[in-house]
Amino acid sequence: xxxxxxxxxxxxxxxxxxxxxxxxxxxxxxxxxxxxxxxxxxxxxxxxxxxxxxxxxxxxxxxxxxxxxxxxxxxxxxxxxxxxxxxxxxxxxxxxxxxxxxxxxx
Numbered sequence: 789x790x791x792x793x794x795x796x797x798x799x800x801x802x803x804x805x806x807x808x809x810x811x812x813x814x815x816x817x818x819x820x821x822x823x824x825x826x827x828x829x830x831x832x833x834x835x836x837x838x839x840x841x842x843x844x845x846x847x848x849x850x851x852x853x854x855x856x857x858x859x860x861x862x863x864x865x866x867x868x869x870x871x872x873x874x875x876x877x878x879x880x881x882x883x884x885x886x887x888x889x890x891x892x893x894x
Contacts, residue, residue, distance in 0.1 A: 791823060791824070791827050792823050792826040792827040792830055793823055794819055794822055794823045794826060796815060796819060799815055799818055799819045799822055800815070802822065803818070866879055
């Protein structure tokens with residue numbers, strides 16, 4: 789198998805897309821591992837799949853969903869839901885930010 793060689797820039801770009809902060813010491817290892825994965829995917833692209841029907845599920849089941857049913861007795865009202873916290877605003881939970889706004893240096 790011919791190994792696809794990824795550049796350090798490509799690895800850092802993929803890490804950025806995945807919101808991974810790689811240390812300088814990790815880049816070389818990740819570069820080798822990611823290059824191996826890309827090489828394997830390239831190898832799979834060469835498989836002849838003409839005439840093969842796409843598989844969308846493998847269980848043979850035709851329907852695995854059910855109708856949603858709300859059991860009102862099992863639901864909390866707004867006051868009950870908020871009763872275990874002190875940090876609320878206008879009937880909602882107040883939480884710390886989870887996502888950061890991306891900063892682009894362009």
